[in-house]
Amino acid sequence: MKLPPITNGFEIVYKKPDTLTDTPMHYCPGCGHGVVHRVLMEVVDEMKIQDKTIGVAPVGCSVFAYNYMNVDMQEAAHGRATAVATGIKRVLPDRFVFTYQGDGDLAAIGTGETVHTVNRGENILIVFINNGVYGMTGGQMAPTTLLGMKTTTSPYGREAASAGFPLKITNLITQLPGALYVTRQAVHEPNAVRRLKKAVRLAFEYQLLKKGTCFIEVVSNCPSGWKMTPQESNKWMEENMFPMYPLGDLKVPSQTMN
Amino acid sequence: MKLPPITNGFEIVYKKPDTLTDTPMHYCPGCGHGVVHRVLMEVVDEMKIQDKTIGVAPVGCSVFAYNYMNVDMQEAAHGRATAVATGIKRVLPDRFVFTYQGDGDLAAIGTGETVHTVNRGENILIVFINNGVYGMTGGQMAPTTLLGMKTTTSPYGREAASAGFPLKITNLITQLPGALYVTRQAVHEPNAVRRLKKAVRLAFEYQLLKKGTCFIEVVSNCPSGWKMTPQESNKWMEENMFPMYPLGDLKVPSQTMN
Amino acid sequence: MEHTPGTSEIRLMKGNEALAEAAIRAGLQAYFGYPITPQSEVLEYLAVHMPKRGGVVLQAESELAAINMVFGAAGAGARVMTSSSGPGISLMQEGISYMASAELPCLIVNVQRGGPGLGTIQPSQGDYFQATKGGGHGDYHMIVLAPSSVQEMADFVFESFRLADKYLTPVMILSDGALGQMMEKVALPPEGSLPFIEKPWATTGKKPGQKRRIITSLFMQPEEMEEVNLRLQTKYRLIEKQEVRYEALETDDAEIVLVAFGLAARICEKALTLAREKGFKVGLLRPISLYPFPSKVFASLATNAEMFLVVEMNAGQMVEDVKLAVEGKRPVHFKGRMGGMIPSPEEILSEIETVIENEQVNT
């Protein structure tokens, strides 16, 4: 993007990272995916590791993540991103490898891969976008859908008795000794974005330690799936998702590294 | 089996349950599988629920479990026993449904099904035989294999850095709200067997409550896979497996039912 | 087909929805599935309507779990189905092989999309081989029915459950994204019009004095396993004898016979009209049962027709079965579009013209 000339005396204090392509993103207005992409690439830019970073895109709305994040990327089968990342990291152990996955991808069909990848302590970063719904396929129930929440496949609201409980997979994998750094973040307001960026930075740096898996859950929105405006969706998220999925660190390296 | 006449004044204080068939079991000498089969059937006998019980056999050494346990049974694909049990229980909600699975079956290939079945709180009993090895296929490493333990696929001893950590899947699923009753037992000595039986009895009784999944891990041996005599294997189990997989209840209904 | 007694109700519905509604009316007791475009409407429709009408709908954690839930429910005697598309159906291959081996009845719906890989969500017929030759391991078949209208999306559900119960086998409805998404009028038979049959083999709990039931696909002794296979093969021969279904349109005087199934057959029907308008003697044979394949009808067609033109939305799969049936007696041509592309009637018409021209040059 060409930037217009600006009165002298001004300097750029924020521009999109070079590692984000200029391709317009296909996400719905207000969808959190775009922010997370950008933050990831900001860190890649800052750490100057574009040439060493390999990403894995999931099947979900972010299936086209590789169109936006300007690093080498592979597109994995639904739920298998961490297996694909394992394959990459094992043969290229000095690269920075990350997966980017939705809640259907990571916490439903990919549960086995998620648990075992973390249990092996694969030295990768798993970025997990929890928007409580299957965005891409049109708003079906996800494992993380809240009780009572209506989706196209829980038209009367999710009921625990038949559909089970919201799955806090991040809490589960925190228990695994292979997990090095586990944190839950959001992107609904500027400071949340700042915190996410710190977490991503840490996670990439930890990857050099080869001491285990870094896992960042981002509690996010899906205005389309939730049938809300972006603002409504963020508000609803704060009021309903955050109590179930409280933000903050679940595990930091000091706890496991001595 | 015809029992010989015994001096008058004696009475039978222990005989194998009627619900165990007379088919000789194919297990190796001293293998814990047989004890667990028997205990399950003792409870079915005592509760007089043979006509209401449906079991699901796994792929593993206990693949032929249906030859021994004289109840209606289905043989599931490797790792899918709890999915099969879900199918059964959902269409026959008033039956007692249990799965019987090894650590390869339940904690490796079946991880996704295990987590989600418990997360849905399917009203079934999952019996999980943790012998730290793939018995049936000849002693390969299981997710529960201890660090340093030699198997045919960890010939130099399991190393966390490449093969990950022993997976305490029972602890993981204990966290899930769908889990009603979770306990870890053994069968290496008479009192352990007695305790297991109590646990099985409880689990079957809880199934009537329709309040969630019961999960019984049995830490067991695999003399063949471990390349030990039965006695050695039990001793090794006590000294090495129990510290990693301590026996006892992990969750009892009172904790979750109020 | 004799399965729609009683008066039926006419509605305008999407193919996926018509199929789902038909399933409920056919006595569906349990559905296990996982979302995937272009078939998610099946699960969504059932999620709305099954609870009201009794019956289980469960969104599984994966297609792998879904097919194994189907296994369990079928083994417990329930009328049960699942549905998916491309990648999801691939994930079910192990389970399908298990069900075929354990001889469990169920309905599996594949609303095909373009592959291979993640591919595209546009309509395709690229899973013909997988459906008819057995994408899973071992020697087995499913009965495979290919609807070509929304009406058939509904009708074949009844037919499938009936066949599944009769032959104790998984049955697949091989549809595609277009048929799933399009709306047409559909006449729906009333609920309860498909009777339930006794399933003495189902694991429902061993009654005192009765023999217990074991459902398994494990037969460790090869002799025993061969027995099972022989039983399966005998069943398949019977199915091949009794359950062939096809539709022939204007084949009597046809010099060139189009062969197509499903959506492609609908398009061929239009191409046939266009071709007849131009004076070409064109007929259409539409295999409805893809397994059992209507091989025999080709023998008689081959005596009159001069050539065949197989039209598929794939790289040429059914064309092999046509060639096997024609046994080299007549030339068999092929026109295909791939990866979600749909041939237009005009495109087929021009292919008809081309092959006629070429054959005339050749002979």
Added chain:
Amino acid sequence: MEHTPGTSEIRLMKGNEALAEAAIRAGLQAYFGYPITPQSEVLEYLAVHMPKRGGVVLQAESELAAINMVFGAAGAGARVMTSSSGPGISLMQEGISYMASAELPCLIVNVQRGGPGLGTIQPSQGDYFQATKGGGHGDYHMIVLAPSSVQEMADFVFESFRLADKYLTPVMILSDGALGQMMEKVALPPEGSLPFIEKPWATTGKKPGQKRRIITSLFMQPEEMEEVNLRLQTKYRLIEKQEVRYEALETDDAEIVLVAFGLAARICEKALTLAREKGFKVGLLRPISLYPFPSKVFASLATNAEMFLVVEMNAGQMVEDVKLAVEGKRPVHFKGRMGGMIPSPEEILSEIETVIENEQVNT
């Protein structure tokens, strides 16, 4: 085959072990797999020997995970393989379809056992269709090589890696439990005898100034997806032209030609000897590449031979490809054993006698 330069070492080995050792010598960089009889020795052998010789061996949590690890490693440019049998291979179908679509090279070994379902662990050839027609969704092929000796278990590993890299495609070695478990002498080429090629498309990290690499099988626009399919089909035509492999034994004067692959071909070889001793003019055609199938050779055989007898350890799968190749010019008979049963040479001999008799009656 030109892939074994240098002096080779002769050993007595199990087929599975020979294959594993050959893989190491062929420069295997990563193996991902999951135990299953009768192929677990591959993983076990590699677990012992790979660490010493550099390279990754990882026991995955499932076959599903394994094939997707293979995807990742292949995409990262590594020489990579997996192995399994029946049920495990079925679980890989989605992944295989993805790899075919993304055009990633790798080796998949199927040491077949009897199916369908859990079946038996005895040797079988029941997965022919799955391997050659595409058990996964969409239009794709793998190159499929069928060894019939321990030597070929080793040789075909080199061949497979070479072909996989050349055509950017998954290659399958379709073996069976007997070949995996039996021991024979095997000559092993030295390590490093198979060169590595540049893989500029591999995701190894985008170097400054270079174009970055994307590995995907998603092509949302059907036009684009059809392009990909056309590219694949062009590749398959090339493979069909260039990579056909078969072995013909005493076919020159043969009146009846046995057709068999893998273990069945070995048994047929014995039957051939027995038959020749009895004065029957019998030949043997052994397809080595099952895809591409050696169709063309049948045209010439059909001019001399009076009939074909296809022998398989399944219910009749390759026989379809033989019939397609023979195009009705000669009768094609079939003799099969299923579910882990192995036909004996004498059994084949008597089948030869039967078909000869019947044909004489018929004509």
Added chain:
Amino acid sequence: MIRGKVVIAQDICKGCELCITSCPQESLGLSDKINIKGYRFVELVKDNCTGCVNCALVCPDAAITVYRQRKEVFKANQNMKKAV
């Protein structure tokens, strides 16, 4: 107060209004016009931007570039004011 400016890529903006909500200065608003994709896009509606970057941080489409007065310039200005 330090002065800032934002430049919004109008063709990229999807009018989600998240930047509007997060701007502490209420400097941003939706335009009445529609961009090539059919979205009403965002523009600066008040000249009180401080360059705090908030809007850019929450923008899902990376549509915002933020400028701020250099510190020297700011200080110079401050000093000028003081001087005046």
Added chain:
Amino acid sequence: MIRGKVVIAQDICKGCELCITSCPQESLGLSDKINIKGYRFVELVKDNCTGCVNCALVCPDAAITVYRQRKEVFKANQNMKKAV
């Protein structure tokens, strides 16, 4: 002490010796003979079994049936002893 007896299904026994280890009375031992499956089986080697059931509980092959003197009989015997 109450008296017990065990009956061991010798053709079923696999000679794993777990019952031997768990018998508090050391009443059990391996036979020198071999059963139809080729296993040395277990037999009562001392007549001091109390019918405590331990052996049967740990037997993986459900090969052991345990008998015990009826309480009445035991008591009668005790009384007899006392009487003597």
Added chain:
Amino acid sequence: MTTAHEIIIAGFGGQGVLSMGQILSYAAMVEGKEISWMPSYGPEMRGGTANCTVIVSDVRISSPILSKYDSAIILNQPSLDKFADHVKPGGLLLYEKSTIINPPTRSDIEIIGISAVAEAHKLTSKQVANMVLLGAFLSRRPIVSLENVVKALKQVLPAHRQHLLPINEQALKRGKELVNELIGESV
């Protein structure tokens, strides 16, 4: 002497092209006709173009997918570019004018551009531009009656939107008028 009418309706997602086709189809069902409604479909995320093919016929419908149409109802430029050439000679091309920069130029078909969006805005803030277009279309190709379209609407609209019936009806009529005015003007 084809008894079928083959229509393509195309525009941006969100402009109501799919529901326009559905309502037409329902109306035809009310009249006892054969119908086929075939949508383009994609991942459910917003944006992008959408279209549907509607065939209304007195006899069994063969291909639901076509490359030539009797009529085209077009709501944006990309769709116009894509489908203008696919109208059969003698056919009808009806389009929404506001966003069209390059209007169609064929002389062998009937071409009508109306300002449906503007008209809709005049009627209401709700999006009924598609009904204006449908009314306009039916004025030139009365393959179903306006009454039956209204009946169809009644059936199709969910309970909480039944109150929108009058405004939809108005829009349909306005569309009809618009075309009549235009035809009066130009033809």
Added chain:
Amino acid sequence: MTTAHEIIIAGFGGQGVLSMGQILSYAAMVEGKEISWMPSYGPEMRGGTANCTVIVSDVRISSPILSKYDSAIILNQPSLDKFADHVKPGGLLLYEKSTIINPPTRSDIEIIGISAVAEAHKLTSKQVANMVLLGAFLSRRPIVSLENVVKALKQVLPAHRQHLLPINEQALKRGKELVNELIGESV
């Protein structure tokens, strides 16, 4: 004039039938012959029967799986029942006597029963009955030399079992003697 020798070796799992076949195969390899060793295989749990087919040949071996054998070496009754009829006329049937209740009766083949287990016990507590049988077999069918069997053993035994070499060698020789004594006696 077949240049191949086709052998079946069968008994209980654990009696060492598979390794007997392997050692024979290694010895044949030392002699530069073609070999095929084909085991029965099953789930790895103990028990059940096991067998292997060994073919030693001067030329390329066709089928590794056979239904007729030149020689059979049999270690238990079920295997005897299964394979006795599959020895080619003129062939050799060698069996371990101790557990055989119904000895073989064919008159068109050479039948030799020896007490290999008892002999092995005399030699050592280690299980070398299979080597006694192998020695006996080679005495009647010297398809490889005893020296080469010993060479093979040397190659095959892992380091920590190399000390068992002498006892194995003794067992081989004892087998040979046994047969020679027997032949002396009976034939």
